[in-house]
Structure formats: structure tokens, C-alpha cells
Amino acid sequence: MRKGRVTIPTDVTFVDGTKRIADLWGADAVRDCDGVELPENAKELADKVYNTYFIVRGDNEWGRKHPEEAQRIFLESERVTANSTSLTIDVSKGFLKDQIDPDFINLDRWQVFDRTTNEEIHTWKIVDGKVEIETTPYHTYSVDFLARVTWHPVQIYNYLTNNWTCEKQLSYDPAYPNTREYIKRYMQEWLDKHPNNNVVRFTTFLYQFTLVFNDLGKEKMVDWFGYAETASIPLLEGFEKETGIRLVAEDFINNGNYNSPFKNPDPKFKKYMDYIQRFVTSVVKELVDICHKNNREAMMFLGDDWIGAEPYGPYFKDMGLDSVVGSVGGGVTVRMLGEIPHVKIHEGRFLPYFFPDTFFPGNEENAIAELNKNWMTARRALLRCPLDRMGFGGYLSLADKFPAFINRVSEICDEFRLIYETSSKSKPHEVLTVAILNTWGHIRSWQAHMVAHELWYQQIYSYQGIYEILSGLPVKVKFISFDDVLNTNCLDDIDVIINVGDEHTAYSGGEYWNNTILIEKIRKYVAEGHGFIGVGQPSSTDNKEYPFALGDVLGVNQEKGFTLSQDKYNINKHSHFITEGLNNIDFGEGMKNIYAYENTKVLHIDFSDRFKRNVNVGEVKLAANEYFDGRSVYIAGLPYSSENARMLYKALLWATHKEDKLNRAYADHVEIECCYYEKLNTYCLINNSLENISCNFYDINGEKEIISLLPGETKWISK
């Protein structure tokens, strides 16, 4: 148990140190890192050597020789209001000149829009490199233009952040047959030149997620799911040939949302995404085959140019990848990585990164705190769905200067291996099955409500908490789509549905809730004895008086200002199984103007401190409702916290009539979670806090004993 499943960074200047630390941590793999070189004898350091590989950048000679084969993107210029009958727009204004080069050769792909009417207009021409438009006074205009991407966005980020001075990396597009042949040729050449590795770590494949910089070199737009940089002319032509659909610039711009994953996808663009996935798969497969022929494993880094390689998509298996690696930010990312099908190895890169921003003299305590926090947030998810490997990145020599840190990592590596080994022998016990219901469903498993790869946004943290909580609960989690509900029997093995998000978004569902078949199906499902949990503006529609299509199921609705004249009296807070013992539930941003129907049980209500009235003017935060034989819970919002996690667990149990399952494989303190491995009759108890905690522990039969855990402890109990 002291060896294996751990990857560490190394470099040519730290060979002996690498050996020493590999031994301490039981590392069996080494990897290179941005800006460093693998030692020549890397294979002596570990069983596996990972070597970073880029497909569509890095060879500027090729890029310079074939400027017409650069990658492209459709962008919207700034929006300008005319105050006369003409207007000139400089499309490149606001963009980073080194990244974005307007493609004046393919002007037939450009469009100009009157954004006041959202109609395309054709009275424009190029004058001195700018767009001159005939306008209606006091209408607003913008230009959807095609541009060549002349600097790879991820390099821009590293370059500007670290003050690099090396050459700026051009991009090239394998959708051009010439470049496609080239990248295959280059792959073989590279493998020949780099014999000291076993694993090609693709960082990543063909098309970068949307990442655009502004004229000051600051990030202007970032969408980790964005297909904007697949605006490839050969692909657009190929798609048109296959489907007869000629996509235009506005199909990519979409009134400025750039097909955000928060938007229900346009059917045309969804087809194009599928086309891109098939194309990326076919190219990547060729490269993976070359790797395999050369006795190398192929590993995907889940990030950077990953667009079109959706790991939960239908074509992922066809790439033939061996492994996947990604960074671990918390429980959600553990599950996102860990559940990816069709690869043998799932590896998580843990924090902190061994970079000088953390590893500077005197900062060891903070480094350890970050390590512990990252480990503790990931651990509860690892218990449910273990990763096969863990690793770190950065400069190992920096970490080596913090001996207590090195020691703590060593303990964590052991804990990691023990978790892996236990769960490889026995599936963790799952009390019920919950489905997250949204527009994307399975293909975006554990990726709902992400912006820019897990950045904090005021608009989303109250919803992201749901996924983070679920990542560590003893329940089976599925991601299903509205189309699944409409077209399959997916609900058959699901105990409770969760619908979470803001109105009109792809996460709450938007237009889907105009579909009465969907409404009937879900109502019937709940009425027949199942559970439904709505968070935020679940099932919200454009109905101004009764926006929640499932208001009857939820027992609440949202006041939009049109029924203020109707008194709403259900304002008494009831004690309830769900909230018993929980006094600090955090609703995050909450949701305004929610009122409860007459027979609904209000579990939490926040009156304004400005004026107390004995009618409800919209402050319900938590409510429970009986709906025929089923049950429903409404939650205004739920960021991650230990208490919130406990509350959601109890809500799931109540909604599925499983209250009697609460005191089974359970600790009655919110900071202590329990994972039960049935086949081994073993319990893993974790302390998610930095306090000593004693509480009651109930085994699977409900037998009670008192247990004590040290701060952050992982405790195993075998019976």
C-alpha cells in the first residue's frame, strides 16, 4: 500500500530529489511540466513517464508557411449606436491584436446586424479595413466577423502571466487536409525523437475552448464549453455538404451569448457540435493509433483544446484513449474525471501547484492548509468514486523546501491508495438514485453550471453547491436530459429528480417546460410516489402569473409582480424531518418572491427586516409538499457547506419516503460523513472539519456507538 498510483513532476535539474520524493510518496510515474525538460534517464525514475504533447501549436514554421490554414473564430464587434445614417465600426477594437486577425479574405462569412431589431442588414462595405454601414439613426449595430487565431490562447495566458519572451505560438487547423497529414507525420517524428516516455499526455487535441483576450491582454471571454473556435471553413463546408445546413456567423454569435451552455442549444448548432465531435474523434483516433503502434499510452488532459472530445459523448470511446487527467478542484471535478467511461486510468492533479506563488519562504503552513483543504473537499467524492491515480504539478524542487508539506503529502498518498483499494473490492453503498434533470443530461455529467471551469460567480454558486454536495453523498447520481424523459424510460430506476437553476437557462430547462408531455410525465412520476426537488427557479416558464410549470408539484411559485393583489398567508415555519437539528442552512443568493401554496409546509422563510407583515410577500426559502403519493422539496439555493450537505441528504430521504434509512451507516454530526462498503462490511468515516468531533455513529443495522475523530481524520471501521 506504500507504492503506486501517484504521479509527480520532475525535471532535468532535480533528478536525485525526484528519486527521494518518489520513494517517500510511493510515486510510480513522473511527468514534465510547462517550461521544463524531462531528464534523459526519466524512465529510471519511475515505471511511467508522461510527456506533454501539443497537436495544433508549437511548430511556428508550419504555421507561418500556411497562414490560410490557421484556426478561426467568429467574433462580434463592439455594439455601436448610430446617431446618423452611417456608422463605421473597427471590428478589431477591444481585441488583442496578436491573437485576433480579421479575415478580410472570407468576407462572405461576415454579417452585420441591426441589434435594435436583431435583423441582418446588407448595406455595408469595407473601407480602409473598417466596416462602413448605412444605418437607421438610433439603432445599434454590430459586425459578426471571421478572424484568424494567430496566437494560441492558452500560451497567451501563460506568456502574459509569467512574462515570457519566447516566440508566440501560431495555431493551425487539421480540418485542412494538408495540416491533417502534417500532424500525423509530426506525431511519428516526435515519438521517434522522444524515446524516453511511455505516456503521451495530449494537452489537448484540436480545438481550444473559447478563450479570447482584450486589447490590454486581459481575458475578454472564456467559455470552457465553447465551440467558438471550431469556426473552421472546411468544417463549415463539410457540415453543409452532410446536412444541407449553411451555418452563418450569427449561428456562432447568437446575439452575443456565443452558444453559452446556459442557453438551450439551437438544434442546428447542436448538430454542428455533433459533427465537430465526429471530426475530432476521427483525427485523434489516428494519432492515438500512432502512439499505440509506438508502444505509448495516450492520455488526454481534460482542458485546453478539448472541444469536440466530450468525455461523456457518444464518440469518446472511438478515440481509443488509455487515460485521462484533469485538475481536482473539489468533489465535482473528482466525479467529472472519475466517471469518464472507456478509459482505464483516471488521474487527478491535486492542489497546490508547486509554483512560486505558494512555495515561497515562510509560506509552508498555507501550502499545507491548501493541500488539506483540497484533499478534504475531494476525499468525500473519492470515497464514492475513486480516481485511479493522483498527481501533482509544478516544480518538485520548490515543494522539497517544505519538509512538513512533503510529509503530509506522503500521508495523503497512503490514504488515497487505501481508498482506492477498498473501493476496488466493494462498491460503496447507495441509499437511492437521484437524477439531475437539465437540457444537457449525460453528455455534460458533473459539468452543469460551470463557468470558465469552476470559477466563482455570484450567479451560480448557490446552484453549484447541489452538485458539490451530491459528489459525496451515499446516493447514486445520474444526469438526464429532458429529451431522455420525453423519449426513453430513463425515469424507471430513479427515485428522485433534481431540477436546479435560473429561469430560461438550460439547467432549469427554459422552453422545454412549454412541453405539456414533459409536464405530464414528471407530474405522473411524482404523483405515483417518487420525489422531486427544485432549486432556484425550477421548471420556470414565461407564464407571468404562475411561472413554475411544476408549481403544483413543488407547492410554491414565484411572484413576478402580477398577482401581488392576492394575499398569500402561508408564512408559518414548520419543524420537519428535513431541518431537524439544522440551524444554519445557507441559501446563498437565495431566490426572491417565492410564496407557498396553502397546503405546503414552509420550512424556512426570511422576512425583510424593513417591515413585517402577516402576509407572505415572497420570502419562502425552503418548503416541502405532498403531491398525491409523492413528495417534493423546494430550495431557494444551496451553496456547499457541511450543514447544507446534510440538509440535502435528508431532503432526498424525505422526498423518497426513506426517512427510516437516515440512521443507517450514518454519523449524527454534520461534519462527519460515512461511506459504507457493503461487501467488506467496512465503514469509512471522514471528518470534514478541522475540529475534534465526537458523535453517534449508526451502522447499517442502526446499531449505535459513540465515535471520535481528529480534525480532518479518515477513520475505517470494519465489522
Place this chain on the structure above:
Amino acid sequence: MRKGRVTIPTDVTFVDGTKRIADLWGADAVRDCDGVELPENAKELADKVYNTYFIVRGDNEWGRKHPEEAQRIFLESERVTANSTSLTIDVSKGFLKDQIDPDFINLDRWQVFDRTTNEEIHTWKIVDGKVEIETTPYHTYSVDFLARVTWHPVQIYNYLTNNWTCEKQLSYDPAYPNTREYIKRYMQEWLDKHPNNNVVRFTTFLYQFTLVFNDLGKEKMVDWFGYAETASIPLLEGFEKETGIRLVAEDFINNGNYNSPFKNPDPKFKKYMDYIQRFVTSVVKELVDICHKNNREAMMFLGDDWIGAEPYGPYFKDMGLDSVVGSVGGGVTVRMLGEIPHVKIHEGRFLPYFFPDTFFPGNEENAIAELNKNWMTARRALLRCPLDRMGFGGYLSLADKFPAFINRVSEICDEFRLIYETSSKSKPHEVLTVAILNTWGHIRSWQAHMVAHELWYQQIYSYQGIYEILSGLPVKVKFISFDDVLNTNCLDDIDVIINVGDEHTAYSGGEYWNNTILIEKIRKYVAEGHGFIGVGQPSSTDNKEYPFALGDVLGVNQEKGFTLSQDKYNINKHSHFITEGLNNIDFGEGMKNIYAYENTKVLHIDFSDRFKRNVNVGEVKLAANEYFDGRSVYIAGLPYSSENARMLYKALLWATHKEDKLNRAYADHVEIECCYYEKLNTYCLINNSLENISCNFYDINGEKEIISLLPGETKWISK
């Protein structure tokens, strides 16, 4: 100055006391009150005697004789979800049986709706007094039914509140020719029987604002603007004859909003409202003529059965009324009453009401505090637009037990008369003209954002503050509609427009902002040098990416979740003329997810204390923008406070390029307001606080002097 313009209540048991207090207060009119009788010699007590009169209730003998001529209302039953193919709905469930009597005779006026699809369905019948419906399982249904109103709603309120035991008053409908003749005859008879009055105080006319009670006798629905109780069969028939439009129940129910004034009115229903106004006017005119023929003045109480008698409507003048009286809640109600055209006398009834809930032993200080508060909130509006008379209601004998209270009223009556006399000689100085732009415009002057006659609601107080502030600022205030902007030159004499309210409501404008002509007109107006102030969700549309149609004018927009991927950096708070010296601006409920465009000046931004990021994720609360030659200000919300009043005043000055007018007829403390009477070269300074205040006072030429005011003082300075 010690006599006149004051009305007091009296009754047969307090004649001498009335004389004494009338003398102290300078009262020249007496009135009766609910549940009391005027003394026979009332005319000896004062110059004018008001006598309360009801038109459509009070004669139960008539009501009982003509049950088919009762007033009617369309109501929606509860909404019920079917779980099989049939459903039975008891329409009267949840209503007060004594008030609401389902009209099974006119079943052809009933409708049944599938509320899941919002389609009318016809597969229903009445069985045992209930509605049996053939249903689609898991659809929701409700019945729009016609009911007779068998107990006058205002009496219900008084009856249940005061535990009355008298007979319950029936209602009758003068739309029936029989009843119409009867009410004229009765008017004459009543005048003959009541010779001891000069003024008939109509309380009020024909149709009650919507007021419906539930089965527990609690208010179920209240809309002070509601036309629901004009669901009169003869009127519906008359309207159909005139217009060819057959209104159905759902035209009144409107998916449960009952034509809330927050909703842009349906054109059909707006026509019906006009028809009702003409009908009410024609009937009331006949009664007023009878009063005049009998040498009585006709006074309207603005409340109760006032529907169809819109004081700012086109037919109001035709009723020939002499005066109007209403209760004063604050500045807005003063202006709403005071600006009513076509009547000679505007009277305000001040608080507190002389009822036992305030006038009980030991509560004199609180009674005085309520008096002072009411006076001080009304006073700043009275300076701008004086009422002709003030008055009180309740039992004078109760007030008489509080000598300090009696004394304070006496002072206030003197202040009131001085304000009246000053302003009758000189219009107060107005620095600029501001227009509130909404769907209703002039006809609902000073009535925007009212629910149930000025009740506090979490959803509206942040907008109501704008009107309350404006009621006392040295600016001319107009209320204009989108139709005015589209069809007239109303903007010609307006310096700055304010658009305030939640998205989709009649106050922000809803569908109107899909009209590009409107957008062009407003943009041009601002661009040419005028001002625009948006509060809440101004000009908001269904555009999910850029909801504010005037985002370019305002320099801000609202993030709806679809452009989160785009970085918004404008987060630096700028110092500005508008906020200088103001550190406690209160944005009330504020507005979430507002971000500023690049060139906009952010004046206030509230970062979440959960996580600070250096991009704006939507916390702008106040912003200023230059738009061509014009200026615009965005405010997230603005409840009434002295500091907020000062901020809005400065915003108005800045938006109209009148910053140089700030130190003119102005006191530089937020609690001190100044009204300047140009013709008299007289300044009235008021202290809106309960503190002693010294500050700089600037006269109209900018000459500065230091002034001091006592708590709540009114100070006159003549030059």
C-alpha cells in the same frame, strides 16, 4: 390665518366639545363618521356640514327585492391538478360564503380552463352545485365563474374588524335600469330627509375596487385599481352592442392576474374600462345634478366604490363634482389628491384616525408622534402642491382627552393655512420638468406602483420611493405614457424621463420596448441633450442577452446568465457630483446582476462578501453615463429617505446638465429642504428630521448664509 380650511368629525354626543375644538383649530366644516349621527344643529357648528352617502348599498329592502340586480364579479376557482380523467371543482371553496354567491343562472358566462395549456375546455357540467370536468391526467384546471356579490366588501371589512352585528349590506347594480331609476329617486328622498348638510360626501359611487374575502373572513384579494366588480351583465351586453366585442370571464381573470395594474392592459379590456368610465360618469352626473338642484355640494371620497371614476381620466370633469377628499399617507397621496383637475376643493384626511386603537389612556405621546410623522411626510409635498383643506376622522371626543395632541393639531392647522395662502399667491419655483414614463401615464398620476392603496410590499417599496421623493422636490412632475411618446410631442417640454420598475410590468413597460419607434424616439431625445433615469429593470425586454432596450443609453445592462462567459471589468467606484457628500444611499431591494459598459461611470457597487473577484459579476447599484449630448443615470432601487431624496435631486440636475443650479434655493443638509416662492421672494425651509440642524442655506442667487432649524421646524425666510 387662524380660521378655515379644516374639517373635523362630530357627533350628536359631543356638540359642545366640537365647538370648543373647532375654535381652537379654526375648523369651518364638520363631518359624520362611520357608526355615528350628525347632531341636528350641525349647521350651527360650522360653515359646512358633510354627510356621508352610499349609492349602491344601505337599502337591503331594495337588495332583497331585486336579487337578480346584485353586483357581480368574475372569479377564478382554485386550481386543481387531475390525476385521472375527471375532476370535480367546488368553485366557492376558499371564498367567504356571505360575500360570494356563484351565479348558476348565468352559466353561459362561465368558463373552464386547462391551466397547463391555458386553453379553454368545454367538457364540463354542473353536478350537485359543483363543476365536473373531463380531464387529461396531470393537467391543472380552474373554473372562471360569475358570482353575485351579496355583501358589500367595505362593510365586511368594518364589520369583521369591529365585531359589528348589524345587518349585512347587500349590493345593487345601477346598470340595471330599474336600479338606476331607484338610486336617483332615493337620492332625492335622502336629501329631503337630511336637510342639515351642505355637502354630500359620496363614499363612493357605483363599483367597488376589487376586494374579496376568504372563507375565514380574511382578505383574499385586494386591488385598489381593480375593475373586477364591474362584471355587470347589462354592461357587458352594452359594451358588446357598442363595440362588437363579447368579453368572456377570462378577459377578467387573465390567468389569475385579474388585470392587475402591473400588467400592460389588454386592448379589449382597456376599451371596457373606458366604457365603464363613461357609464359611471353618466350615472354620477345625474346624482350630482340632483345634489346641485338641492343646493348641496357633491364631494367624492377617493376610495371604496371609486372604480370607473378615474380622477385623471377623460370623463371626470363631466361628473360636475365640487370636491374630492382622500386620506393622506405621505407625499404621494398629497400629490395624487392635490393635482386632481376639475374640482374646486381638494381635501386631505390626516392621521391618526381618532379611534380607540390609538386614543387609549397613556398613549398620547405615540399619537403625537404619528401626527408629526404624517404631517412631516405630507408637508414637503404640500409645499409643492397645497391641498385646499385638511381634516381628521374618527371620534373627536377621544382626541379631546389628549390636550397636548389637541394643541399640536392646532399648530399644524396654522402651518397648513400659511402654506396654502403662500402658495395661492405664488407658484413654487421648479428647476426642471421630469416625466415618469410608464404604460398608464397621466390617467394614473401618482398612482404608479401602488398595491392595495399604499401597502408596503417587498416587491415595490424600492420603486415607490422614487414617487415619494419626487412629491417634495422642486421639480415639475408629469406622468406620461408610451402611447404619448409614440403619438404626441409630449417630450418637447420635458427635461428628463424616469422609467422605473420590474421587467415586464406596466411600469417599466414590458412589450412596449419591442417597439423600435419608441426606442428611436427616446434615444434621440437623450442624445440631443436630455436626461434619462432608469430604476430597477428600466426598458427591460425578453432579449435574454441584452435585456435593457436602452442599455446603450443607460450604460448598463443585466446579466441573465447567458453572457457570464464574457468578462466585465468596469468595477471601479468613481466619485461624482451625484454622490458627493452622500454616504448612506439606500438601494432597498436593489437589483441583481447589473453590470456597466466600459465607458460608464460606476458610482456604487456592492461586492458579495463571499468572494471578491476583480471582474464584475453583477453588483452595480448606481451608474452614470454620457450618451451623445445627453446623460443617463441607472439606479438599482431607491426607497424614500432624506439622503435618497437628495441623491435623486442631484441625479436629476446632473442628467439635465443643471449642476450649476444645485446651490440655488437650497440647504446643504439632506434633512433640510427648501421651497422657493418666486413672486413673493420667500423661502420655506423644512426640517424633515427630529434633530436640531444648522447648515448652509443658499438663496436663489447663490448667496450663502447659515441657518438653524428646530426638530421638524417649518421656517419662512422672506427677502
